[in-house]
Amino acid sequence: MKAPHRFYALALLALPLGAQMASRAAVPPAAGGAAQRVSISNLYTIERACDDRLRGIGEPNTVDILGATRGLYLDGYGVVFTSEVGLVTPPAIYPFHPTITAQEKLQVHQKKLQRLPVLRTTMREILRSAAGSLAGVPDTQQIVLAVRLDYMKWEDTSGLPAMILMKADRKSALSGDVTVEEQ
Amino acid sequence: MSAPSCSPFDLKDYFYRELADPQQLQVETHIKVCPACREELDRLGQTEHALFALRDEEIPQRIGFVSDPVFEPSPWRRALASFWNSGPRLGFASAAMLSAALVVFALVRPAPAPVVRVAAAGAPPAVVTAPAVSEAAIQARIDAAVAKAVAPMEVRHEAEMRQVKADLEGARQRLILAAEEYDYNHKKEASAMISAGLYAPPQHGTGEIR
Amino acid sequence: MIFRAVEDSDLIRQAARGSVEAYNLLVSRWEKRVYNYLLRLTRNREDALDLTQDVFLKAYQNLKKLDDPARFAPWLYRIAHNEAYSLFRKRRPESDSEEVTPEATETGVSIAGTSVFPIELSLAVAAALDRLSHDQREAVVLKHYQGFKFEEMAEILGCPVSTVKSRLYTALELLKAELAPVKARGLS
Numbered sequence A: 001m002k003a004p005h006r007f008y009a010l011a012l013l014a015l016p017l018g019a020q021m022a023s024r025a026a027v028p029p030a031a032g033g034a035a036q037r038v039s040i041s042n043l044y045t046i047e048r049a050c051d052d053r054l055r056g057i058g059e060p061n062t063v064d065i066l067g068a069t070r071g072l073y074l075d076g077y078g079v080v081f082t083s084e085v086g087l088v089t090p091p092a093i094y095p096f097h098p099t100i101t102a103q104e105k106l107q108v109h110q111k112k113l114q115r116l117p118v119l120r121t122t123m124r125e126i127l128r129s130a131a132g133s134l135a136g137v138p139d140t141q142q143i144v145l146a147v148r149l150d151y152m153k154w155e156d157t158s159g160l161p162a163m164i165l166m167k168a169d170r171k172s173a174l175s176g177d178v179t180v181e182e183q
Numbered sequence B: 001m002s003a004p005s006c007s008p009f010d011l012k013d014y015f016y017r018e019l020a021d022p023q024q025l026q027v028e029t030h031i032k033v034c035p036a037c038r039e040e041l042d043r044l045g046q047t048e049h050a051l052f053a054l055r056d057e058e059i060p061q062r063i064g065f066v067s068d069p070v071f072e073p074s075p076w077r078r079a080l081a082s083f084w085n086s087g088p089r090l091g092f093a094s095a096a097m098l099s100a101a102l103v104v105f106a107l108v109r110p111a112p113a114p115v116v117r118v119a120a121a122g123a124p125p126a127v128v129t130a131p132a133v134s135e136a137a138i139q140a141r142i143d144a145a146v147a148k149a150v151a152p153m154e155v156r157h158e159a160e161m162r163q164v165k166a167d168l169e170g171a172r173q174r175l176i177l178a179a180e181e182y183d184y185n186h187k188k189e190a191s192a193m194i195s196a197g198l199y200a201p202p203q204h205g206t207g208e209i210r
Numbered sequence C: 001m002i003f004r005a006v007e008d009s010d011l012i013r014q015a016a017r018g019s020v021e022a023y024n025l026l027v028s029r030w031e032k033r034v035y036n037y038l039l040r041l042t043r044n045r046e047d048a049l050d051l052t053q054d055v056f057l058k059a060y061q062n063l064k065k066l067d068d069p070a071r072f073a074p075w076l077y078r079i080a081h082n083e084a085y086s087l088f089r090k091r092r093p094e095s096d097s098e099e100v101t102p103e104a105t106e107t108g109v110s111i112a113g114t115s116v117f118p119i120e121l122s123l124a125v126a127a128a129l130d131r132l133s134h135d136q137r138e139a140v141v142l143k144h145y146q147g148f149k150f151e152e153m154a155e156i157l158g159c160p161v162s163t164v165k166s167r168l169y170t171a172l173e174l175l176k177a178e179l180a181p182v183k184a185r186g187l188s
Helices: A003-026 A040-055 A102-133 A170-174 B011-015 B021-033 B035-051 B075-084 B088-108 B135-195 C002-016 C020-042 C045-065 C069-091 C119-130 C134-145 C150-157 C161-179
Strands: A064-074 A078-086 A142-149 A163-169 A179-182 B114-117 B126-129
Touching: A040 A064, A040 A078, A040 A102, A040 B135, A064 B135, A078 A102, A078 B135, A102 A142, A102 A163, A102 A170, A142 A170, A163 A170, B011 B021, B011 B035, B021 B035, B035 C119, B035 C134, B035 C161, C002 C020, C002 C045, C002 C069, C020 C045, C020 C069, C020 C134, C045 C069, C069 C134, C069 C150, C119 C134, C119 C161, C134 C150, C134 C161, C150 C161
Parallel strands: A078 A142
Antiparallel strands: A064 A078, A142 A163, A163 A179, B114 B126
């Protein structure tokens, strides 16, 4: 790699690091000067509450949690929650029902499209609620929720994202002002 | 999972018609208004229907008792009966057909015909007897006769193989579906264990950075 | 059915008086059913065939003891049941019958295209039956495949009707869970 390119590469790498250091510098000290802390049990409670709310997107036992919500506190950045969801429980395969019919595929697709807006709304609420519970996280640090959507190979995924990611700094999350990315 | 308990009598007693008439009627009335019991009965019916997928097999060897020689078939009749009931019958029939074809062909084979060659200008005409039909020609005719005889069997065999391939492909697709469902349910169950608190963190008094 | 029962009674009476021809005709009517009953119990064709021969030999030797020819079927199956369980008891010291891999008995496939069920259903049913206990499997076979009433099953198995029902109902519950699970609620 030529010297100028190497310089630019290093500069690019230094940017997020610099941003973190800047944000840390901007963090107001907590009352009494104690270091910022996020308790494990607090995170765990939020994780399970997140699971319950995601399950509640549809009628009972029709939405599946395929990856239980996990929360991770990244020092200087914030808290990231990840989860994996099956928006509609797929039809079961058994001797009298050995294949998925075209009608069922259509129904699953339509139902998922119907539940997508509900999922987005629920994710905003989860972020708001999490931001409220994570008092130890500075207002300027991020609260992130990434939900991966699971699909079977036979599914029609047109119009359906593979993942929805919502994030905001803690203060914005409390007011529901979040950034949404869908992949 | 046990049957719903809202039915006035055990649904399996109803299913097997073990209830007295008034009790059967009570259950029938209940089923009309209870989707859960109706579904339970459907499942029992499906289970019974599935059991009939297992067909009875033919007994591999007939059982016979002999104590009086008068009733015992002669050795010749026994041998003939066992031969015609066995696999070689088809092979024998094919071979018999082929042999018959050969014999018939041999009997009706035309005699070699004389060939008259037109002599070159000026030369006296001559009659030349053509040589007998060659071995290769005979073999070719036999091959053609055999091919014609086995052609219907080959057509049927090909159709059967196509059906077998189609069945196998269908089975393969169904297995893929079942495997995918298995993986899905596996993930769901693992997550359910976590959600149910089986992997809850130890309770500490003060917070810790995670 | 009534017509056939009368015919069987006649054959039984003749066979009891020593007519081998009558007995052979009787055997030809029942051998396939008894063979399949024993096949479902033993899950082994060779054992089932050997037992079937033993059953009919014993039946012939004891035919005079059958008081009521109309009870021939449960009486015959009682012999078959006893023969099967004698075999299990004989085999138990050498090997646990549960460890023996049973032969695939019926695949449900037919090249001529007359099969109604796909191969997977037949295999699923065979596997589900294999997972039942001996008693449960026998109850299912006698009720669903051989068509006996509960009272007749009690006579064959030498136990009360309540025990027969308990085994059968438990077996049906297990089979139902495997062969007819609850429909997916995701689309409801």
